[in-house]
Amino acid sequence: MGHYLVGRLFGVKAETFSIGFGREVAGWTDRRGTRWKVGWLPLGGYVKFKGEMVPGGDTVAPLSTLPPSERVERFDAKPAWQRFLIVLAGPLTNFIVAILIFIALFSMTGLPTTPAVVGQTVPGGAAEKAGLQANDRILAIGGGRIETFAELADTVRLRPDQPLRLTVERGGRTFDLSVTPSRSVERGQSLGTLGVVSRPMVWEKGGPAAVVKAAFRQTGDVVETMIVYLRQIVTGARPASEMGGPLKIAELSGEQVSAGWLNFAVFAALISINLGFMNLLPVPILDGGYLVLYAIEALRRRPVPAAVQETALRIGLAALVMLTVFVTANDLASFGLFRNLRGLIG
Known part of the structure; x- marks a missing residue:
């Protein structure tokens, strides 16, 4: 939603707004020509802007050859700083959602002191x-x-x-x-x-300023925790087998729902922070990778060659797919699937 709103602010046409991936299950097209849909694979979502580069996407004619009415609504025709803000708005929205959840919770329960x-x-x-x-x-x-x-x-x-x-x-x-x-x-x-x-x-009621400050601090603490966790994974201080994926998230979500709305709200805030943090990593195909490309463009005063961008996005997509397979295997292992299979084979 962050991508979509800031994109609209700068006049970029959103061709697709999808909740979930894969084949469309249900959807409609609004008067602006945006297709709002639900995909069958509920592992996230995306916004596809007109003129946005995606791995394996169709090539288009040079922007200079397109009529002004076509260029004005294209993502790739916007200045680098506008594209940067459109991409940055996505993960920032994740953090804002988490902060709002913490503000609501601290307003009701008080501050943990x-x-x-x-x-x-x-x-x-x-x-x-x-x-x-x-x-x-x-x-x-x-x-x-x-x-x-x-x-x-x-x-x-x-x-x-x-x-x-x-x-x-x-x-x-x-x-x-x-x-x-x-x-x-x-x-x-x-x-x-x-x-x-x-x-x-001890839980103490706080005024609006104290509640907002505590919400920002809580969000910052979660980000710091994630940085430490990631560093431990990279350095080998923590085994990569502890990384969880979508199946583990689904399992924990069900448990938190059963534990009550308060637990689930905290869990939702943590997941939102996790998504924002991961999307800011400087990996091609993630928002952070696009931000790096636009920062380089601003420094060079000319776009990164399309072939270089395409190669980077393909590499990033392959890395993301491999990571998804790896963490899903971790999830299945944590459920005891492989142990049970060995028992059946043995």
């Missing part, structure tokens, strides 16, 4: 072994200041078996200590645990 204070330690846990005690207030992790127990949990959860430097306040004095979160596996994901229990949860 449980302090980062140890209520008690689990016997034999990483925290007890490191010397943490009940009533210790954790001020920072690795030099980064934290205020709430949720921030502590989010940081630790992503770093199993990784030594962390905690800045602790106890009895009026401040000191550092090192702790290595234990590794636990939940639903195929490696998680770090300290072995501490928080004090009773």
Whole structure:
């Protein structure tokens, strides 16, 4: 929708607005000539603008040979900065949707303000072994200041078996200590645990400014978590087998619906942030790849050759298909399909 609205703002004709991919199940054409449709494969959606390059798309005559009435509504006839904004509007809309969801939730439930204070330690846990005690207030992790127990949990959860430097306040004095979160596996994901229990949860009502600030901060925290997760995948600190795909998303969606509307709303915000973040990666065929091409065009003051763009898009499409196959295989493995097949064959 972000692509569509900004495209219309700049006078670009949207030929297709599709929810889902593949063969059309249902649809209609509006008075502007845009085909609104639902595809049979519900794994996303897209907007196809007139004059937009796609892998394997038809070539057109040079823009200079087209009449003004034809050029005015074409995507490829617009200045690079307008094309940049049209593409950027898609992932930005994902982030805006997530922020609006968090604003609504925090307005209803209040802001999570449980302090980062140890209520008690689990016997034999990483925290007890490191010397943490009940009533210790954790001020920072690795030099980064934290205020709430949720921030502590989010940081630790992503770093199993990784030594962390905690800045602790106890009895009026401040000191550092090192702790290595234990590794636990939940639903195929490696998680770090300290072995501490928080004090009773605290939720405080906040004014509009505080709620909006908290929503932006929550969105930023999720993005930071994704960056850390991706870096761990690339460096091998986290196995690629933990990456989930569309089947895992569908499974988790069903679980969150069963858990109640609040859980599902939070999950929807997380998925929206995930989509926005992934689409901004500088990979051809994704929005981030197009943004790189338009930035290069602006620097060169002339478009990237069509042949180069076509090759890049084909490579990006192939990489995306391979990634989809890989994460789908991960999903099936997490469901026990391959283990059951081995049992049947054996």
